[in-house]
Amino acid sequence: MRDAARLRRAFFNRPTLIVAEELLGTFLVHRTADGVTSGRIVEVEAYIGEDDPACHAAPGPTRRNRPLYGPPGFSYVYLNYGMHYLTNVVTEAEGSPAAILLRALEPADGLELMRRRRARLGAAIADADLCRGPGNLSRALGITLTQNWLDLEGEELFLEDRGARPVDVVWSRRIGIRVGTEPLWRCHVRESTAISGPGRRRTSS
């Protein structure tokens, strides 16, 4: 396998759907005092502009969505339903609000730490479930509001290509939203067992 190549700002400074597809197969890495956790990105969704009713930029600029209007290559993390942190990466040029929601990873590094962070009373968690779903992957990697608006060219939270691309891609409608469900702005790796969504939340028994 060839050396890992960090994804730099120019990678994110492109049309969001292109970035979304090329993100599949790359790795998200989070370094903390507790250790390093990472996973291969296998499912993402694009949220593009003020005309996209499901995008946080739909109401125009606010305090929360400010990162979307900033430069590409930054994180955008927010709390959803009062209990789940959702991790996004900002795309497109500064002033063009758009981002990609990271929905599922295949765990790569720090599985033990992920299990500790995800721990629930009584129940063991299968590897493929550790980072399945946007709330779960954020929890497994230890991503909270503290990681909002971080420069992905920094040393804490970043993405890298470890040579696991290209990949067999499937496009579909975005899930878990009530508006803006028409466009096919969700994409995932066809053969992955870690994809989220109805009926896939459970690893087969």
Place this chain on the structure above:
DNA sequence: CGTTCGATGCACT
């Protein structure tokens, strides 16, 4: 298998 529903906190109007 399938579907429903409660938990929970913050940004926004």
Place this chain on the structure above:
DNA sequence: GTGCATCGAACGT
């Protein structure tokens, strides 16, 4: 006060 880019336990087949 309202609504959410969710999760998983608890039901009903």
